[in-house]
Amino acid sequence: MSINEFGGGQQEQSDVLVVTTNDVPGYRVERVIGEVFGLTVRSRNVGSQIGAGLKSLIGGELKGLTKTLVETRNQAMERLVEQARARGANAILAFRFDVTEAADLGTEVCAYGTAVVIAPQQ
Template sequence: MGIEDFGGGQTAQSDVLVVTTNDVPGYHVQQVIGEVFGLTVRSRHLGSQIGAGLKSLVGGELKGLTKTLVETRNQAMERLVEQARSRGANAVLMMRFDVTEAADVGTEVCAYGTAVVIAPKG
């Protein structure tokens, strides 16, 4: 597995900027659209659970689970961007992730933030 299997985030081609900050340097907010989110729920795979249990006996990173979580977060982020774009936003401010257990059968990952329209400062 390469480093790209363990990371995420936007590509340079994205038309919706997503940041974890309250503002974007050099830009001002023209319009606040409101909260947007992208949600996905992943079930646990029995094989990965067994492998994780065995790995926990000796210690170390659970690479299969790490890769799955990265894929899950990226999917939630893609859905966040789709929702922001469909509502007319070109940016999402204060993006965060929330991860919770979903009824003991999976993991819920939610990417959320504030959809806005930004423009360069004149």
């Protein structure tokens, strides 16, 4: 597996900047739009679960589950950016992920933050 399969985040040329900070150096917030989120729920793959169970006996990384979680987080982030863009934002501040179990059926991943319009400081 390549390093790209274990990482995530934003594409370089995105029109909506996503940051974990409360501000962006060199920019001012012109308008706060409000909270936005992207949500996805993934069911457990029986094959991955069996493989993970066996791997847990001998130790080591659960690469199949890692790859699935990266894909799930990326999907949640894409939905977050789509919602912010649709509401007129060009940035999302205080970006976070929340991961929970969904009724023993799968994993819920929520990407959330504050949609804003930013402009360069003058």
